[in-house]
Structures are given as structure tokens and as C-alpha cells.
Amino acid sequence: MTRPASDSIAVAGTHSGKGPWMRAGQKLRRDYYGLAGLLIVLLYFFIALGVWLGFWGQDWSAAGGGQWESAGREHWLGTNRLGQDIFQRAVFSVRTAFEIGLVVAVLSTLIGAVLGAVAGYFSGRWIDELVLWLKGVLDAIPFYLFVAAIAFAFKGSAYAMHIAMISTFWTTTGRLVRGEVIKLKHQEFVEAAKAIGLDEMRIIFRHILPNTTHILLVQATIVFVSAIKSEVILSFLGLGVQDGVSWGLMIAESTQEVLVGQFYNFITASLFLFILVMGFNLFSDALQDALDPRSTGSRP
Amino acid sequence: MSGGRTIIVIGIIGLALGLQTGCTDRQPDDTAPVKIYRHALDGAPTNLDPVQSANIYASFLVTNLYDTLYRYKYLARPYELTPNLATGMPEVSADGLTYTIAIKPGVYFIDDPAFENGRGRELVAADFVYSIKRHFDPQTLAQGAWLWQNRIQGLDQWRADGADYAAEVSGLRALDKYTIQIRLTRPYPQLPHTLTQGFAAVVPKEAVDHYGREFAIRPVGSGPYRLLSFSGVKAVLERNDRFRREPFDPAAEGYREDQHGFTGVRQLAGSVPPLSDRIDVHFIQEEAARWNAFISGEVDHIRAPTTQLGAVLESRSPIRARPEIAEKYHLLTPLETGFVHTDFNMDDPRIGYHQDPAQNTRNKALRCAIVKAFDWTARNRALYFDLAQVFPGVIPPVTPEFDADLDRSSVSRDVEGAKALLQQHGWTPDNLPELEYGFAASVAERQSFEQFRAFMGDIGYPPEKIKALAYASFGDFNRALKQRKVMLITTAWYMDFPDAENTMQLFYGPNEAPGSNSANFRNEEFDRLYEQSSVMQASPERTAIYQRMNQVLIDECVSITGLSRTFVLLWTKNATMYPDLSFLSGHFARFVDIATDRHEAE
Numbered sequence: 032m033t034r035p036a037s038d039s040i041a042v043a044g045t046h047s048g049k050g051p052w053m054r055a056g057q058k059l060r061r062d063y064y065g066l067a068g069l070l071i072v073l074l075y076f077f078i079a080l081g082v083w084l085g086f087w088g089q090d091w092s093a094a095g096g097g098q099w100e101s102a103g104r105e106h107w108l109g110t111n112r113l114g115q116d117i118f119q120r121a122v123f124s125v126r127t128a129f130e131i132g133l134v135v136a137v138l139s140t141l142i143g144a145v146l147g148a149v150a151g152y153f154s155g156r157w158i159d160e161l162v163l164w165l166k167g168v169l170d171a172i173p174f175y176l177f178v179a180a181i182a183f184a185f186k187g188s189a190y191a192m193h194i195a196m197i198s199t200f201w202t203t204t205g206r207l208v209r210g211e212v213i214k215l216k217h218q219e220f221v222e223a224a225k226a227i228g229l230d231e232m233r234i235i236f237r238h239i240l241p242n243t244t245h246i247l248l249v250q251a252t253i254v255f256v257s258a259i260k261s262e263v264i265l266s267f268l269g270l271g272v273q274d275g276v277s278w279g280l281m282i283a284e285s286t287q288e289v290l291v292g293q294f295y296n297f298i299t300a301s302l303f304l305f306i307l308v309m310g311f312n313l314f315s316d317a318l319q320d321a322l323d324p325r326s327t328g329s330r331p
Numbered sequence: 332m333s334g335g336r337t338i339i340v341i342g343i344i345g346l347a348l349g350l351q352t353g354c355t356d357r358q359p360d361d362t363a364p365v366k367i368y369r370h371a372l373d374g375a376p377t378n379l380d381p382v383q384s385a386n387i388y389a390s391f392l393v394t395n396l397y398d399t400l401y402r403y404k405y406l407a408r409p410y411e412l413t414p415n416l417a418t419g420m421p422e423v424s425a426d427g428l429t430y431t432i433a434i435k436p437g438v439y440f441i442d443d444p445a446f447e448n449g450r451g452r453e454l455v456a457a458d459f460v461y462s463i464k465r466h467f468d469p470q471t472l473a474q475g476a477w478l479w480q481n482r483i484q485g486l487d488q489w490r491a492d493g494a495d496y497a498a499e500v501s502g503l504r505a506l507d508k509y510t511i512q513i514r515l516t517r518p519y520p521q522l523p524h525t526l527t528q529g530f531a532a533v534v535p536k537e538a539v540d541h542y543g544r545e546f547a548i549r550p551v552g553s554g555p556y557r558l559l560s561f562s563g564v565k566a567v568l569e570r571n572d573r574f575r576r577e578p579f580d581p582a583a584e585g586y587r588e589d590q591h592g593f594t595g596v597r598q599l600a601g602s603v604p605p606l607s608d609r610i611d612v613h614f615i616q617e618e619a620a621r622w623n624a625f626i627s628g629e630v631d632h633i634r635a636p637t638t639q640l641g642a643v644l645e646s647r648s649p650i651r652a653r654p655e656i657a658e659k660y661h662l663l664t665p666l667e668t669g670f671v672h673t674d675f676n677m678d679d680p681r682i683g684y685h686q687d688p689a690q691n692t693r694n695k696a697l698r699c700a701i702v703k704a705f706d707w708t709a710r711n712r713a714l715y716f717d718l719a720q721v722f723p724g725v726i727p728p729v730t731p732e733f734d735a736d737l738d739r740s741s742v743s744r745d746v747e748g749a750k751a752l753l754q755q756h757g758w759t760p761d762n763l764p765e766l767e768y769g770f771a772a773s774v775a776e777r778q779s780f781e782q783f784r785a786f787m788g789d790i791g792y793p794p795e796k797i798k799a800l801a802y803a804s805f806g807d808f809n810r811a812l813k814q815r816k817v818m819l820i821t822t823a824w825y826m827d828f829p830d831a832e833n834t835m836q837l838f839y840g841p842n843e844a845p846g847s848n849s850a851n852f853r854n855e856e857f858d859r860l861y862e863q864s865s866v867m868q869a870s871p872e873r874t875a876i877y878q879r880m881n882q883v884l885i886d887e888c889v890s891i892t893g894l895s896r897t898f899v900l901l902w903t904k905n906a907t908m909y910p911d912l913s914f915l916s917g918h919f920a921r922f923v924d925i926a927t928d929r930h931e932a933e
Contacts (some may be wrong), residue, residue, distance in 0.1 A: 098713055112638075113713050113782050133790035182803050205595050269772035274799040283774050287638040290619050 058321040065317020071310025079129040088122035099293045109295035120276045121299045127277040128259045135196045135258035140251045143204025148240045151212025166202040182270050189273045203248040211243045245322035252315035276302045337625040366925040368607040371630040373615035377418035382465050382473035391917035395533030398550030402918040407585025410829045427518035432511045440572045443551045454553050456505035458533045468494040475530030475649040484514045518866035524828030529912040555605035568610040576603050595907045607925040632902040640716040648747035660901040669825040670727045670915040672892035673848035679818050681764040696756035698888035703749035704790040705891045707742050718897040723880035725834045727895045732874045743884045751791045760793050769800040769817035770807040813845035831877045857883045
């Protein structure tokens, strides 16, 4: 009988009697920067949740104000060229960012996990070579060129950006998982599973892959923030969000506005993006440190 | 590496670069002052073959590199035709079917290796015949054939028979070395207008044969300029020294002291175009970069971006430049020769024609409600600095057929009326169809869409039912129009010539997609009137027919229309010119004079 995944991690490297997740939790709690990052992410998630539930940000498309009104009681962060409320648009963009971040992070991590695990388990065989070749090909294509090609192929589809990101972002996760699986497949619990005759797919997905969770978690947060940043850049270039609003679109709008001294759109979108990216970076760094068994404590 | 050696190496590299520059630039005389007019375009052409000059970028270059039989007078407004390569206006037979055009003798193509001994030969009538035939040759993939399709006797059949250039076309002949005869299948009063366009530019067969596909970037014409260099960012044109000597006559070009006095063009009387030695055409797509290039003195003329108008204008009515602008630049604010409009795709049963007559009526009510809900005043204020002219229908103010007294209810917002119309025909937020608003992705187009969605929100149209259909490029968008895939089509139509026929044909049934009728509008009365008017010379009777057709379009709510933009044109006071952005043409450039001498090495 094979052991549960959490025990497997304990076998992989323990220093004390505590489980790895508990130790990670303790480390994370001591990392104040990481906690601040987590708070920021949770705050943004709360905002996104409110938009999803229709509590706020619903009037982002209404053009009820005058052109380029200054910040005031009615429009907290002023209005844009069409008289739309910039704060409402920035708040609604949190939902856009989380939608894209979540979809891309979940799917690319999933694909990376599966392909990385299969390649790692069958390393040196044709399936491993195939995955490595695919990864090499995708990594060789400049990302923004790839997105443009996908956008062209999908004729302006709203999901061209998602497809392009998922297609390319899984490769790093896949590479890390492959390396970890190559290490794990020679461990005793895998040998034991083989000895009792479990089939290979069951070994990979029930017993080896759960032991890469720490990698997947950290990678998912990194991909999440990369997806948000890429979305902003792509939307700015006209290749991203096709319907709705995002910080990238707001910054694109602002390119015409800053020349005439209107900075509200630019500053608002940039600040919303900056704070979220900063929060995610702090959190993912802290998570990485916490889940790394070689790490000894919080950052200085 | 020691400091001394570094200096030596840098010096050698600098010398090498200097030599390299000296090798690649053609400088007839390094010390001679050169008048360089620097023009900016917001896009770059990819093909300079006249049969491909379908956009303003290619057309600007083509009309300066090649000759056309006619052009518009430099200064006259409304626009008036004047001979260019032709010796006079065409002789037209009594039945309006035969046009005889004499061309000027002694006009030569530029010297080019395509010709025997590299010496440009004389341009003759047969060259024009050859150039028009090329539009009907399937091998050229030409874009201008629609101007003459089913109009010139035998030309369509010539294509069907395999486009053999040796075969004569009965309706398109060179009667002698200097006389062209065009015989039409039916009267076509707009024919002379079509002969002003880059599409009708005259090319030599030797150059087409010599360069093959490369002819797209190796223009060999007889225009006032010849191409010196061409890339994705800049084209350099230098004076064609063999261009015919025709001194500038302000009176003949339509000079009026009250309109043109401020430009100083009268002082150029007697000068022989082209007046500038060189034209540098900068292709600067980004609006801000284009504006900065102008402000920093890198280009001489610009159409000011709308976002900058607050900094340019002191007053909108009357339009007046701020003192600091007026001190440095000339200002001209013509209305565009075209209009902006949003058509409904009548082939889409959700909004257009429906086989069920009851649904058909409901769809029409929905279209009319959308038209009523559209706020042209807000559109003009937000996107056009309140300078555009809103008008009902599709006959723009610059055309002679424009009716200033036409009822304006189709361009006056009526939110309550729109709501009532929806209610009366059973439209509710639940059963309203999803609207797909198509556009080529850009900030300005997206803002147009967002504003449209906000307008519709005011009549209770759920925002989530108004979708953006963004295409990566205008080419993709245009392709989708041709395939009838776009439900709401916002476009700007640049007229080909100053005649309302050119806007009416946008709604003529047989022109439906992939033709120019992107709305796929089909109306028996409209089509009958169009056919009747299309063979008529300009007259009050024809104007009355155009205005009736206009009313049909308004009544059928086939389009949210229209708005003609005011172009705010600025040019440096070093340049003596009267700029013109109309009708896909760049003929005005030959008359631009630059007071400040600029050396070619600059």
C-alpha cells in the first residue's frame, strides 16, 4: 500500500516532527512582507468578488459625466474622454484581471503539471522527447508575435489572448514538474507502488504528482501575475481584451489623454496594476520561501 | 584599450559610416540649397503600382509620381476639374456615350533602365489604354476596376476572353498618338472624375514588363516627382526635371483673395511646378508621434489630432487658432469630403430583413429606435471636438446636392421616442437581440463603440447585449464586411469625387457585399432611382432624385448617419501652400513652395 501524498513529502525531506505544510504555514506567518502581499491579493479578490456579484463597478460603461472631469464627489477619480467614471472602470478591471489570471493560471498549471509529470516519468523515451520538443518550439516563438498570430488565426476572438498565454505559460511549469518527477520516481514509495503492480498512470497522477504541489502552487501564483501583466500589455496593443474594460485598455486610452494634460486614466490604471502585481510578487516570493525545504526562515 | 586608440577606432568607424552615407545618398550637388517639403501620413503604402493605389497613402505618392488625365484645380472650392495630362476637357458625344480626349505631346517618362538606352520615351495615348486595361487583367489583382466595370464597351469581355493586351477593346482606343477615345455602354457623367485618381495613372508597359512584381516599388512615371527611396517609414521623392513646364496661374487654379490670400500662394504666380526640389514623406502611424514630429519641426504639415485641438484652437465658432499657434503656423479647417456613419447589416435577420413580415416590421422599428437613441451631439463633442457637421442622410455638406433644409429629426436624439417605439413593437430587455458592433481595433474605434453602448443603455438596452466585434486590422474588418459577418458597421467614407452618386452607390442593391453596399440594402424604389440618376448629367432634376433616395434611406433606418469631420490642418509658415486631403489625391504637392532652404544632408 502506498502512503498518502503528504507523508511522501515528509519522506522527501524533514527536519523536525512537524509536517511540511505546517512548517510552511509557520514560515509564511513570520514573513510580514508576504502577509502584506497576501492581504493585498485578498483585498483585490474581495473587490473582484463584489464586481462579480454586482455590488460595485457596474456603471463602468455609462457615459454620464462630462469630458475629462476632475476628481470629485461624483466621480472619485474623474472621467475620461467619453465622460465615463474612471474609478468604476478601474474597479471593474479588477474582475477582468482576476478572470484572466485565474483561467490562465489554472489551465496552464494543469497542462504543465500533466505534461511535465508524464515527460518526467517517461524521461528519455519518445513521449519525453515529444514534450520537450513541443516546449522548445513554443519557447522559441517570441510571445507577443505568437499572440498576434493566434489573434489573427482566431479572427479577433475574445479568447485568443487566453489561448496564447495558456499555450506558452505551461512550459516553465512543465519543465519544473518534469525535473521534480525525475527525482521522485526513484524514491521508495514509487518503487513500492510499482512492486504491487499499480499501473503507470495511477502512479503518476495519484502518487507522484501530488508531491509536486509546492511547485504548482508557486508556479500558479507566478503565472497568475504574469497573465495579468501580459493582459495589460496585450490590451494596450489592441490584442487583448476585446469586450469590456481592463487596465491595459485604460492605459491605451490615456496615450491620447496625457498629451493634453489628462492623467487620471493613466495614473489610476497604473496604480491599480502596480499594487496588485506588487502584492502578488510579495506573496509568491513568500510562498516560494515557505514551501522550499532548504529555506531557513523569512527574508531579512 | 587606451583612450587614444579608442578615439582612433571611433574615428575610423565614423569615417566608414560617413563614406557609407555618401555612397547611398544621391546628392547631385552637396552645396546647392534644396527645397524640401516634409509631409506626414498616418500610414505607409505597401504598393506603388497605380492599379493598387486604393488608399490615401499609395494614392498620395502615385499622383505625384505618375500623370493622370485630369486633376482638381488646386484652389477652387467647390472642386472643379481641370486638365492635367489632357489638353482640355473631354469632347462628349450628344448621346453621352463617346468621350474623346486629346493628351499633351512632349510628355516624357522618367529615365529608367526599363527603356531602351535608359532614356524615358514619350508618353502616348496607347499608354493610357494599356494602363486602364491592366485593371481588368486578372494577373494584376487590381483594385480599381470597379470604377469602369460594365461601363466601357468591350472591356469586361476583354477580361473574360483572357486579357490579351494585343487584342483591341472597342470602347477603349488610341485613335492616334495623342488621342484617346472611350465609348461607354451607358452614360457615365462621373467618368472624368474617375480619371483624376491614382487608379487612372499612366504607366509604361516597358517598366511593368521589366520589373515584374518589383514594379510595386519601382515606379516609372511622368509625374512631377520621381522616387528616390522608399521604406516602411519614409519615402523620398525628388523633382522630375523632365516634367512639363506649366507655370502656376493662380486665377486658373481658382484663387480667391478672401479664401486664399493668407497663404501667400499668389506670390508664386509664374513659378513652374514642382516648386519643391524634394518631398520627404514620413509615415508616422502613431498620432502622438506625428504631432510631436510636427511641433518639433520635423514635418511641415499636419492634420491636427482631435485630442490636441484644445491646445491648438482658441475658439470653435468662429474657428480661431491660439495666438502662439497662429504665430508659427497657418490654419485651415475644411470639412472632409466624406462622412462617418454606422450601417445596419440588412442581411442579418436579427436586425435587418426577415422573411416573416411581422418580424420585418419589428426589426425596422428596432433600427429606428437605435437611430433615435444615438446622440450625435455627444458624439461630436466627445470625439470630434464639437467641430464636425452633423447632417441627416448620406449627402454630405461638401457635395453640390446637399440639402441644408432637410428635416433633422433623424439626427436629433429622442430617447422617449425610441423607448416608445420599442414598447409599441413588443421589444423588451429580454427579447432584444444581441448587437454586434464591428470595428478595426484601435483606441478611437473602441471609444466609439463604448459611447454607442452608453447611448443604447439610456433606452434600456442591456449593456451585456451590445458586443464589441474587434478585428485585428482594417483588412480583417473589411474582409468580414465583404463576407456579411458584421451586424453594425461603422466606417468613414472618403468620397472618390464630389458627386452624391458616390455615396448613393453605397446603398445600391446590386453593389451589395462583397461590393461597396456593406449594408446589403435592397430597395426597389432606391435602385430604380439610382439607375435613373446614374446616367444623368448634373441638373436640378438629378439633385431632386438624389434627395428622394436620401429620404428613402432615412425612412428605412438603414444607417445611423451622418457626420462630416472638420479637418484642422496646420502648416509651417515656411511653406507656401494650400493643403488638400480630399479624393485620394496628392496633386496639391507640386504647388508647395518652401521658403527656407534646406540642404539635402540635413
